[in-house]
Amino acid sequence: MTDVMKAIVQTTEGDPSALELQEVPKPELQPGEVLVKIAAAGVNRADLTQAQGNYPPPKGGSEIIGLECAGEIADAGDTDRSVGEKVGALLVGGGYAEYVAVPEGQLLPIPEGFSFAETAAVIETACTVWSNIVMEVGLKEGETILIHGGGGGIGLMAIQIAKAIGAKVAVTAGSAEKLEVCKKYGADILINYKEQDFAEELKNQCNVILDIIGGPYLKKNMFALAEGGRMVTIGLQGGNKAEINMGIMMMKGISLHGTTLRRRPVDVKAEIVRQTVENVWPMLEEGRVKHHIHEVLPLADASKALGFLEASSHTGTLVLEP
Amino acid sequence: MTDVMKAIVQTTEGDPSALELQEVPKPELQPGEVLVKIAAAGVNRADLTQAQGNYPPPKGGSEIIGLECAGEIADAGDTDRSVGEKVGALLVGGGYAEYVAVPEGQLLPIPEGFSFAETAAVIETACTVWSNIVMEVGLKEGETILIHGGGGGIGLMAIQIAKAIGAKVAVTAGSAEKLEVCKKYGADILINYKEQDFAEELKNQCNVILDIIGGPYLKKNMFALAEGGRMVTIGLQGGNKAEINMGIMMMKGISLHGTTLRRRPVDVKAEIVRQTVENVWPMLEEGRVKHHIHEVLPLADASKALGFLEASSHTGTLVLEP
Structure with a gap:
């Protein structure tokens, strides 16, 4: 060498x-x-x-x-x-x-x-999805999760893991073709963000939101969250700034989380890897997650x-x- | 009757x-x-x-x-x-x-x-403090918590419970007299918000913040939060609106929570009461919390x-x- x-x-x-x-x-x-x-x-x-x-x-x-x-x-x-x-x-x-x-x-x-x-x-999508929707905001069986950008790598992984957990899955995407792929991977509610207002469609219904848009969606996401809902933002494709009404956070009892996998300390990454292998690898090997x-x-x-x-x-x- | x-x-x-x-x-x-x-x-x-x-x-x-x-x-x-x-x-x-x-x-x-x-x-202060700093944001031994309005009923209860958990406690209050009372109840770091900038004093150091101010403090609170920090807002004495930079949320891996005890469903209230009696009542009876x-x-x-x-x-x- x-x-x-x-x-x-x-x-x-x-x-x-x-x-x-x-x-x-x-x-x-x-x-x-x-x-x-x-x-x-x-x-x-x-x-x-x-x-x-x-x-x-x-x-x-x-x-x-x-x-x-x-x-x-x-x-x-x-x-x-x-x-x-x-x-x-x-x-x-x-x-x-x-x-x-x-x-x-x-x-x-x-x-x-x-x-x-x-x-x-x-690897990156499985660790990202598991660490966020389960370890960070505790998605549970029977809950509803909204996944923005359902057609991307993170989105398709999130749809499948959420379905394997027993959650109801709503997705947004920008084309009928992408929504068709989301449906194939298990999504229950398909929203074309170019034609529909996801906040109106899902008002007060989302226990968890996996957000990749950031600022421009914050108000709508808070509108879509149910009482006790949790949102985790892992991307800022629309920008980072927004106005927030903290009264709505309190009245709905919601929490807003932000994470990046890459910046986590090495011991936290090791624990994320351990839990992802323990929980998601069997889903991959049994074909429940593709x-x-x-x-x-x-x-x-x-x-x-x-x-x-x-x-x-x-x-x-x-x-x-x- | x-x-x-x-x-x-x-x-x-x-x-x-x-x-x-x-x-x-x-x-x-x-x-x-x-x-x-x-x-x-x-x-x-x-x-x-x-x-x-x-x-x-x-x-x-x-x-x-x-x-x-x-x-x-x-x-x-x-x-x-x-x-x-x-x-x-x-x-x-x-x-x-x-x-x-x-x-x-x-x-x-x-x-x-x-x-x-x-x-x-x-009762209200103990249930509020336990449900928020422990059940909602998981304050742990060795962590640092910032308590705004340390001299009020919630503040004094929070100082004592946080100390009983083994946390380091910083408080803000508006007078030397109030800060003296906070110190008597165990606060480690005393900040007079009329004279000092708490965000500069506590930059990146707070694992948990118990917030009663809301909008006007949001930016400073996010500055004071450590990596992986969690803030829970239970009052809006300063107002409910703020601009938020979601990029900072992501880069620091922080979460923002809002709650009101009164609006929680009856089964959640019962669980809060159960855990508060289990954990805080012994502190009261042993005089660790007054x-x-x-x-x-x-x-x-x-x-x-x-x-x-x-x-x-x-x-x-x-x-x-x-």
Whole structure:
């Protein structure tokens, strides 16, 4: 092994079309980390936000884009893992590359019957959905959840996990085609946000909302929440500012949560990974939750992959292969 | 027993000084309720808000003001309770009177060694504090909590319960005298909001905030919250509107909660009462949490009692005796 590898480097700051495959130094292992030789890397909306210059990596994190991968352990470092072991990994960055260093607590087993690409396509979405709709806001059987952006990678995962929990699922999406996919994955209530007002349709009915829009939807989301409802915001596709009426929060007894998976401390990430493997991996292996790969592209086509996200023209997840 | 009683009636809507003792019908018992002959009724800030016309009772609730009392059971209705049993009661209204009907789940025992007045002075504050700082936002040993309005009835109860849990306690209040009382009850960090900027003093340090101000403090409170911090708003003394930056919610991983004890469903209230008696009653009986009565007044002086709250000139709780 040489001490260099190929990875995606951004040649113009803030320009998602300026991603090139270049030679860079291989990552060095810190205590408790293993080196994974990447076979497949998942593409997430946060990657696009980072490439646009709006989501810098946390202190000490890799500058290379990419939040999830699957592959083989190439160096077990000081851990008890074995070289050659096939794993998935939740990353703070560094997925768009040939190798990545990963804290052991962020390794996941390959679900039975899953390929590397299929594994890389579900890690970030499964951990995001489980940590938010269950660990953060406690979605329960019989409750109603509203999932914004039902047709994306997070959305389709959230629909399926919520259905597996026994919740009633409402989704918003911007086209009849996307809503049809949501329905196929189990959504009960389909709302085209270009034609319908979700707040009127779901007034006081939502026990949980999984929000990716932020500011422009806040008032409507609070209108749609039921008494005792909980909303968790994991994206700000519409912007971050809003006016809030705290009297409505009190009178309805609601709570508003914000999270980013990437910024959680390493021990919290390990606990999220542990609970996700315990609860979601059986759903994947039994087929109750399905992966949904939109397309697999070569790693060199990273800009093209982010272009799909920019145009919102995909359903499900994109995967890159070095 | 006749079918009338004396109670406080508001003769001019929205005017807290227009409260008169008049004869009104005694309450009729619904299934599962007991009739309590009131010996002492606690006075809360919500009473003032209701008298000002800004906090109407929930549907089906008594129009008479008053959220807590202590006394003896005068009619056990269809329950297994005994006439003459001494009890405290958490109410949705009706406390400023000689008799009140109470769902059995909202009865509490008299803490050992406590008088009726002392019991009436702690029920609403104990249930409010426990349900919010523990049940709603999970304050834990070793965490830091910021309590706004430390010198009020809720504030002094919150300081003591938080200390009993093992938390570090910061408070805000508007005078050196009030801060001195907060210190006596255990507060570690004292902030005079007229002279200091609490957000600068506590930047990123608060795991939990108990908020009674609302809109004007939202931005500062979010600044003071630590990563993973939780705020619960139970009052809006400064107003209900604010601009919110949801990006800060996400980056800090914080949650904002709003509650009112009075509007919770009857089964939730019963659970709050159960957990408060289980956890806070021993603290009261062992002297780790002390009541703090500002003054005991005759029931006819209800307007005078609310006047103390309006002027914010008291520390601790006011009690009325029929």
